Amino acid sequence: MSNVAPLPTGKTPAALVWMRFRRHTMAVAGGYVLLVFALAAIGAPLVEMILNTDAASVDLFQRLQGPSAAHPLGTDELGRDVLVRILHGGRISLLVGLVAAVFAAMIGTAVGLSAGYFGGRLDGFLMRFTDGVISLPLLPLLIVLAAIDLGKIGLPSSIADAENVSLYRIIVIVALVGWTTVARLVRASTLALRSRPFVQAAVAQGASTWRIVGVHILPNLASPIIVATTLAAGNIILLESVLSFLGLGIQPPTPSWGNLLTNAQELIWEAPALAFYPGLLIFITVIAFNFLGDGLQDALDPRSMERRG
Amino acid sequence: MARFLVNRLVQSAAVLLVMSFVIYALIGLMPGDPIDLMITADPKITAADAAHLRELYGLDKPVYERYGNWLSAALGGDFGYSRLHAKPVLTVMGPALVNTVILLGLSLTLALCIALPMGVLAAARPYSKLDYGINTLAFAGISVPPFWLALLLIMVFAVILGILPAGGTAQSAGGAGFWDSAKFLVLPVASLTIASIGGHTRYMRASMIETLRQDYIRTARAKGLDETRVLFGHALRNALIPVVTIIALDFGYLFSGALITETIFSYPGMGKLIFDSIMGNDFNLALIALLFATLLTLIGNFLADAAYAALDPRISLEDGVE
Numbered sequence: 001m002s003n004v005a006p007l008p009t010g011k012t013p014a015a016l017v018w019m020r021f022r023r024h025t026m027a028v029a030g031g032y033v034l035l036v037f038a039l040a041a042i043g044a045p046l047v048e049m050i051l052n053t054d055a056a057s058v059d060l061f062q063r064l065q066g067p068s069a070a071h072p073l074g075t076d077e078l079g080r081d082v083l084v085r086i087l088h089g090g091r092i093s094l095l096v097g098l099v100a101a102v103f104a105a106m107i108g109t110a111v112g113l114s115a116g117y118f119g120g121r122l123d124g125f126l127m128r129f130t131d132g133v134i135s136l137p138l139l140p141l142l143i144v145l146a147a148i149d150l151g152k153i154g155l156p157s158s159i160a161d162a163e164n165v166s167l168y169r170i171i172v173i174v175a176l177v178g179w180t181t182v183a184r185l186v187r188a189s190t191l192a193l194r195s196r197p198f199v200q201a202a203v204a205q206g207a208s209t210w211r212i213v214g215v216h217i218l219p220n221l222a223s224p225i226i227v228a229t230t231l232a233a234g235n236i237i238l239l240e241s242v243l244s245f246l247g248l249g250i251q252p253p254t255p256s257w258g259n260l261l262t263n264a265q266e267l268i269w270e271a272p273a274l275a276f277y278p279g280l281l282i283f284i285t286v287i288a289f290n291f292l293g294d295g296l297q298d299a300l301d302p303r304s305m306e307r308r309g
Numbered sequence: 310m311a312r313f314l315v316n317r318l319v320q321s322a323a324v325l326l327v328m329s330f331v332i333y334a335l336i337g338l339m340p341g342d343p344i345d346l347m348i349t350a351d352p353k354i355t356a357a358d359a360a361h362l363r364e365l366y367g368l369d370k371p372v373y374e375r376y377g378n379w380l381s382a383a384l385g386g387d388f389g390y391s392r393l394h395a396k397p398v399l400t401v402m403g404p405a406l407v408n409t410v411i412l413l414g415l416s417l418t419l420a421l422c423i424a425l426p427m428g429v430l431a432a433a434r435p436y437s438k439l440d441y442g443i444n445t446l447a448f449a450g451i452s453v454p455p456f457w458l459a460l461l462l463i464m465v466f467a468v469i470l471g472i473l474p475a476g477g478t479a480q481s482a483g484g485a486g487f488w489d490s491a492k493f494l495v496l497p498v499a500s501l502t503i504a505s506i507g508g509h510t511r512y513m514r515a516s517m518i519e520t521l522r523q524d525y526i527r528t529a530r531a532k533g534l535d536e537t538r539v540l541f542g543h544a545l546r547n548a549l550i551p552v553v554t555i556i557a558l559d560f561g562y563l564f565s566g567a568l569i570t571e572t573i574f575s576y577p578g579m580g581k582l583i584f585d586s587i588m589g590n591d592f593n594l595a596l597i598a599l600l601f602a603t604l605l606t607l608i609g610n611f612l613a614d615a616a617y618a619a620l621d622p623r624i625s626l627e628d629g630v631e
Contacts, residue, residue, distance in 0.1 A: 137602040139565030140583045148338040245456050272464045279457025287452035
């Protein structure tokens with residue numbers, strides 16, 4: 001095993017991570033792309049000001065126009081500006097992706113950590129459950145979840161009928177699915193950590209479970225959690241776009257990259273360009289998250305490079 | 310072997326039973342119930358009539374009681390009628406199932422024929438230009454939104470080139486010959502295939518790289534075997550074991566892909582059936598179709614375990630697959 005400490009180059013661990021990460025051209029590119037997309041989404045109101053329109057303003061005399069100075073990407077079937085709607089859609093899609101990925105990471109860490117640390121029956125049960133969730137035909141089940149009447153599960157109508165309810169609902173639904181990757185990676189790392197000497201020493205000193213988990217294990221799980229969360233964010237954005245495309249996620253008129261494509265299919269003969277941009281942005285965002293996760297994995301865990309050949 | 314298989318069968322049956330209750334309960338939480346639908350159809354029904362009807366059909370009972378009634382009827386072979394199609398549920402599901410099997414079978418075969426050689430090629434020269442290229446393509450494959458891919462295919466082949474239909478079936482377009490039917494399959498099969506190549510290529514590459522590091526590969530090379538024999542004679546067969554398992558485990562994922570593809574192309578398979586029945590409040594059909602999809606997935610998982618145990622003699626059958 002060449003599993004030795006890095007050569008004394010006089011660099012801090014963070015600098016070493018950065019050095020390894022920089023070698024991944026695609027991962028660095030992915031990081032920049034996501035940064036630009038995030039800034040563009042945040043800057044959507046600015047673009048609205050410049051173009052003197054907004055995501056909701058309808059102009060039926062300007063339906064399905066081609067690109068022009070007033071509408072750089074043209075207009076949709078109601079004469080709304082496509083660029084502005086895509087930027088606003090990006091706000092929603094990226095928001096759902098990030099918030100749901102954080103939720104998913106929390107669930108996954110809790111499940112993976114308890115399974116890996118306590119082992120035995122709990123581990124068997126939790127991992128069987130995780131495998132079960134992974135193997136189910138998830139999309140059809142998520143469609144049912146997205147269709148249920150929130151009033152019937154006893155939520156007060158102030159919540160069930162709220163304007164943003166489709167946003168909260170989709171975050172909860174995709175988080176319920178996205179945690180499995182995190183759980184598996186966290187469990188594997190916890191198992192490895194549990195037998196390491198510094199954890200054994202803490203056990204021998206009689207440290208409480210909370211202290212061992214909180215002080216010795218959790219900080220060392222940062223790398224797998226960051227990697228798994230990055231990869232999960234990509235998957236979650238993909239899933240949100242599928243559900244919104246099918247009409248079950250973010251509800252119009254609020255735009256998301258997925259629901260912008262719903263109408264585009266009906267209009268594909270008249271305005272094929274409408275179907276192009278939102279999908280391209282989903283594609284670029286998801287591939288950027290995947291490359292970023294891949295690069296982070298190699299940068300944060302140098303041994304994974306050897307394992308992967 | 311037998312004990313292990315029986316164990317897994319019992320587990321799968323238990324999962325199916327649990328899922329049947331979960332799905333039943335979830336469907337009950339969807340907006341509207343059969344009586345609401347009757348009220349929409351016949352405005353003369355009064356609130357008292359509706360309450361009476363609910364009592365008559367047992368819809369006022371708690372969910373576990375209704376589930377119990379449904380389960381005993383279902384176990385007796387009575388799955389009820391489909392509201393949208395006005396036919397018994399199984400009669401509606403039969404043709405859809407055949408269509409989905411054709412669609413999934415074709416695209417899975419095609420995807421494997423492309424993905425497995427690509428994965429082996431990439432693994433034969435890890436970190437070469439070729440590996441880098443294949444890896445990038447595979448990343449693109451797992452990141453592309455499947456419905457957008459389908460829309461792009463429609464755009465290119467139906468709108469711009471006009472050589473293939475944008476969706477539907479030969480029957481709906483009035484043709485009945487083999488080529489008429491085949492034409493309608495090209496785009497759905499292509500979009501499902503492209504969507505699953507990326508994942509399979511990555512599995513194959515990872516498994517092959519792992520295998521090429523084994524001692525028996527070093528032995529084979531030390532004997533002086535040429536690289537082709539090492540790759541295909543010694544490594545490939547062993548590297549395929551985990552890949553076979555993953556493919557069988559991916560059945561649920563494949564089914565989700567079928568739902569998207571079938572909905573976009575109006576292809577009359579199980580995926581579209583499930584989507585339409587949920588959207589159309591066809592509770593009986595949605596319930597059975599969802600359960601059937603779950604059952605197929607469980608069978609896939611069971612076959613994966615059985616294949617893994619059968620293919621790899623090192624795995625202890627008594628302990629199950631860990």
